[in-house]
Amino acid sequence: MTCYFLSWNVRGLGKMEKVRGVSRTIKSSKARVTFLQEPKLSVVKPRMIERLRNRMFGEAAVIPSEGASCGLISMWDTNFFALEKKTELRKCLVLVGSLTQWKIKVGLINVYAPNIQSERKEFFDRLAESIESLGLPILIGGDFNTVKVEGEKVEWSPIRAR
Template sequence: MNFLSVNLRGLGGALKSDWIRSIRRDQGINFVMIQESKHSGISHSLLSKFWGSGNFGWEAVDSVGQSGGIVSMWDESLFSLEVSTKNRNFLFLRGRLIGSNTSINVLNVYAPQGVLAKKAVWDLLASLIDSNDGYWFIGGDFNAVRFREEKRNCSFKHSCASNFNSFIFDPGLIEYDFNGRQFTW
């Protein structure tokens, strides 16, 4: 499966839906994770503009006013949803890879800004990871960096980076390289 995770800062405008749809088509993306939808009451017809043709499943966490919002969409011919857990800061999906008995766990994360609030989310997610077997894919906007070199034009918070690194290392997660720019905005 190929995943795309992107903070869209709002679902409005044809340019955003055209852009996501073309990336999905050109890169063979089967699973799209959007953070900061800034939208409540999301519909299938709205998301079909982002997905394009073909059947897709989806789940969403509504924004609170103009803050937050999380959307996950997937190719239903590859992933069959079994469980969905929604939280203001994450959307957890558990299902099966079609044609196999393989459990797939997907976390779409939109972390809060505060160091202590992030730590609380990391702890909650670590517990979720520990209590579910199978393969894991975790993506999103973590509002955190692992190393000073990853931070630009802002102050580096060592405690935040340490908490984030512990969240990655303690459950045995592996950070994979991604395509695109070194730093996203």
Template sequence: MNCVFCSWNVRGLGKAEKYRALGKLIGRSKANIVFIQESKVENLKPWVMARLQNLNLRVVAIAPSAGASGGLVSLWNPAVFKVESNIVGARWIILVGQLMVQKRKVALVNVYAPNNLREKRNFFEELSSELEKLSMPLLVGGDFNSVLSCDERIGAGESDSVQGVYSV
């Protein structure tokens, strides 16, 4: 079984059409590790959990939103990734476990960085500190709210497109 990884800033999971779009994305890509940013939810509704189970995503880690912003959700198929421990911060979820495809211990890291420059510096310092404690390969995905050049900002926010779907 291949490991297919998907990361998506959904800009809110409050509406049924977002859940349907998420289900279609997971189904089409056959993703078995999914990182969601900016979920804007504290918990997933029971009917959503049932739908995810139909897609073989049975395990969930959530960093709840703070009011109407933020929020992370990490989903994985336990046949692909076996979690041994997790660290859930306000803006990251770190899952440490066994990637079954490669029989290798790895850390999966789902992040949602702040927009504010000062907050972003603190975020990266704190995240770096957590990641330095781990001595294993990392698979990092999410929304870093960073660009390499100002040209990349053109059109930002115009669509809720997939951040990336990758196969390992």
């Protein structure tokens, strides 16, 4: 069996056509674990999670958005990953469990890092401490809102995205 993970900043799930498009992409990716960032929803309705899950994922965990940004949705196939513990940190969702086929205990971490420069050091220090305290192999995905070199930064524009 091949292992598939998908991590995607969806930049909002407020419109049904966007939810349908994200759902189709998740289904066609054949991902067994999916991390979504920035749904921009302070309340994530169970019906929306059901549509996103496509009957492919047995479980989901959600951290609602804070205002107009942030938020995390993690979904997984329970035949692939068996959840033992879920921890919600600010802008971070940590799942601990086993990859069932290989009987390997792992941590899966979905991240939406602060986009405010002054908050990043504390966030990354806390994330590093969390990873170290788990003492497990880790798969981490998300939107880290940072670049190694300023020249790599690309400003997103709805006009350019069309």
